[in-house]
Amino acid sequence: MKKSLKKFVDAIGIDxxxxxxxxxxxxxxxxxxxxxxxxxxxxxxxxxxxxxxxSVAVMATGMVFVIVxxxxxxxxxxxxxxxxxxxxxxxxxxxxxYLGLGHWSIWIITVIVGILLGALIGAFQGWIIGYLxxxxxxxxxxxxxxxxxAAWWVTQGATIAPVDVTFRLLGGGSSGTLGDTLSxxxxxxxxxxxxxxxxxxxxxxxxxxxxxxxxxxxxxxxxIATFLITGFVMIMNAYPLPKGAVKRYAEANNLEVPAEGxxxxxxxxxxxxxxxxxxxxxxxIATRTRFxxxxxxxxxxxxxxxxxxxxxxxxxxKIFALMxxxxxxxxxxxxARLGSVGNDLGTLDELRxxxxxxxxxxxxxGGIGTIHGAIIGAVIMQSLQSGMAMVGVDAxxxxxxxxxxxxxxxxxxxxxxxxxxx
Amino acid sequence: xxxxxxxxxxxxxxxAFGGVKAVDDVSIDLYAxxxxxxxxxxxxxxxxxxxxxxxxxxxDSGEIYVNGERAIIKNPxxxxxxxxxxxxxxxxxxxxxxxxxxxxxxxxxxNKFGFVDDDAMEAATRKIMGRLNPNFSKFSSPVSALSGGQxxxxxxxxxxYFNAKILIMDxxxxxxxxxxxxxxxxxINQLKADGIGIFLISHDIHDVMQLCDRISVMKNGKLVGTExxxxxxDDEILAMIILGKNPEKKS
Ligand SMILES: Nc1ncnc2c1ncn2[C@@H]1O[C@H](COP(=O)(O)OP(=O)(O)OP(=O)(O)O)[C@@H](O)[C@H]1O
Ligand SMILES: [Mg+2]
Numbered sequence: 001m002k003k004s005l006k007k008f009v010d011a012i013g014i015d016x017x018x019x020x021x022x023x024x025x026x027x028x029x030x031x032x033x034x035x036x037x038x039x040x041x042x043x044x045x046x047x048x049x050x051x052x053x054x055s056v057a058v059m060a061t062g063m064v065f066v067i068v069x070x071x072x073x074x075x076x077x078x079x080x081x082x083x084x085x086x087x088x089x090x091x092x093x094x095x096x097x098y099l100g101l102g103h104w105s106i107w108i109i110t111v112i113v114g115i116l117l118g119a120l121i122g123a124f125q126g127w128i129i130g131y132l133x134x135x136x137x138x139x140x141x142x143x144x145x146x147x148x149x150a151a152w153w154v155t156q157g158a159t160i161a162p163v164d165v166t167f168r169l170l171g172g173g174s175s176g177t178l179g180d181t182l183s184x185x186x187x188x189x190x191x192x193x194x195x196x197x198x199x200x201x202x203x204x205x206x207x208x209x210x211x212x213x214x215x216x217x218x219x220x221x222x223x224i225a226t227f228l229i230t231g232f233v234m235i236m237n238a239y240p241l242p243k244g245a246v247k248r249y250a251e252a253n254n255l256e257v258p259a260e261g262x263x264x265x266x267x268x269x270x271x272x273x274x275x276x277x278x279x280x281x282x283x284x285i286a287t288r289t290r291f292x293x294x295x296x297x298x299x300x301x302x303x304x305x306x307x308x309x310x311x312x313x314x315x316x317x318k319i320f321a322l323m324x325x326x327x328x329x330x331x332x333x334x335x336a337r338l339g340s341v342g343n344d345l346g347t348l349d350e351l352r353x354x355x356x357x358x359x360x361x362x363x364x365x366g367g368i369g370t371i372h373g374a375i376i377g378a379v380i381m382q383s384l385q386s387g388m389a390m391v392g393v394d395a396x397x398x399x400x401x402x403x404x405x406x407x408x409x410x411x412x413x414x415x416x417x418x419x420x421x422x
Numbered sequence: 423x424x425x426x427x428x429x430x431x432x433x434x435x436x437x438a439f440g441g442v443k444a445v446d447d448v449s450i451d452l453y454a455x456x457x458x459x460x461x462x463x464x465x466x467x468x469x470x471x472x473x474x475x476x477x478x479x480x481x482d483s484g485e486i487y488v489n490g491e492r493a494i495i496k497n498p499x500x501x502x503x504x505x506x507x508x509x510x511x512x513x514x515x516x517x518x519x520x521x522x523x524x525x526x527x528x529x530x531x532x533n534k535f536g537f538v539d540d541d542a543m544e545a546a547t548r549k550i551m552g553r554l555n556p557n558f559s560k561f562s563s564p565v566s567a568l569s570g571g572q573x574x575x576x577x578x579x580x581x582x583y584f585n586a587k588i589l590i591m592d593x594x595x596x597x598x599x600x601x602x603x604x605x606x607x608x609x610i611n612q613l614k615a616d617g618i619g620i621f622l623i624s625h626d627i628h629d630v631m632q633l634c635d636r637i638s639v640m641k642n643g644k645l646v647g648t649e650x651x652x653x654x655x656d657d658e659i660l661a662m663i664i665l666g667k668n669p670e671k672k673s
Contacts, residue, residue: 204541205541207541208541208542208544208545209545210541210544210545284537288537288538289536289537289538290530290532290538293519293523293527293530293538294528296516296518296519297516297518297519297523297527298516299518300516300517300518300519301514301515301516301517301518303512303514304513304514304515304516304524304527305516305527306478306497306498307476307478307498307508307510307514308498308514308527308528309497309498309499309502309528309529310527310528311499367516367517367518368518
């Protein structure tokens, strides 16, 4: 039985670590669902979970590259706060003066400025690390203090509210979702894209005369992908808008609300779409571009990378710039979700992000890590926290549990790696 | 002797690590189609000298000439533009990547969209590996899972794949079995016939005497002397290595 399972897993080409993570996540969900008497695995809670995970998940994808190259970025939480403050002032105080309140381009300008600022800050820190050879731990520890302080200076500590109306949609409130039709369209698009990619990969390998995966394995994999995507869309569509939002929706669409109410689906939240898009983009970068290849080579053996003609210093700058840009995206999601920006936004997010990446199977010793692992790691972390909050575990115990789980997960990973001879 | 311009000339190279002169005023040259052996005790400065040529180190002073023209080699990228390829003593492989990714590291095959084409690289790796080490079969494992000799095969393959004009081999057969060593010897002769110049570092005097045209001996960072193999015996070379004296001066 065990052997045949391993054979099956080998044949479809999913690695055991990924399977272990998914197993752990499902176990966590089932346990919380049992303990809360069925309140955890509801469309409503899973929707909230997906939205709450988004900001850290986006940063986690960037942190994978940072950690794979044997660096660390402790400044992401503070950077998130600073960038969010700048974006907040821009869209609340500055842009409306020139464009008028609620102008359509406000959110676009804000997001672009935020991402550029993030990339710039990241590049600057990366330059100190790469070219001046100050360890990343120190540079970003300094960054943590600097950007948190700078976030306060932007408004002398005052909270900025409310953010632009369109900007808010990026945070996934009750109107910041795709709705049922678009969610289905998104699901179908994702499924078709996944299947096309599988077929193409098979064709490519056949062209070079490599032995392909058995056909049944391809079908199994395709089936699993289709099932997961469809299931996700169905769950998100099963969560209806609350009454107030339905009324607004009905007014906007000239609908009559019957006495028994209307069932309008949330559908997939916009921040989740952002996470998935970034996840795909970062996976392509990691596995299909030279930049990604150099990141992993440098993490595996920095000297070898340098001797192979890779400019590892410039690479460091690029990695941290990318990290910074992703922090800005996370800042957009986080501030849009709250609808306001306080100068403490993002506090401790660096630790959540690093924990997610490490639980997701990225080795601090460098060279090993995956984007999808980091995203699942973020989901595990958030599930743990939301679940405990739902059960009613007090905050101090919550942090104790999270800490223990983190160490335990990494230990399991080390044991696994030794066994697998990696 | 050779009237043509040398492929490589290293002139008065000096390089110190802290206070230690690892390479002290060494001048050697290399002609096309020639194998020059570098011999010397451990720590004599052989690896350091060739690393100056491969761009891993920059000399404190001295000059490098390629085909008679002054060459500025500041990093390994510069060396590659002069078609200088190196098999490092440490092999310089990224352990977490597979053989194909290592072979093409820094020079990946990309498709028309600019994405790396792993399948094409694996196919090319299989092809060349089939010629150099037919027993090699671990194409999808990371090189950390390979034996010492298999890793060395990957490093050798990488150096010869990209049409090197100048090849630096720093103890290329140290981890190889007799059959694989024999294949590397064949490879060296074949590359030589193709007009490639080779610096070969080895501790095996017998090997060096068989494969090389000239031998340079180093001791404590200094060049003891350079001899044509037909002019010296194994014992004389051994004496140069151990005593640091030229045979002519002795007789
Ligand atoms: N990166 C370094 N930093 C400091 N000293 C070094 C470094 N590399 C080499 N050395 C020193 O320079 C000298 C020459 O070393 P090198 O590696 O060139 O010797 P070698 O002739 O290649 O020896 P072997 O036969 O053991 O490979 C030695 O004394 C060594 O300790
Ligand atoms: Mg050496």
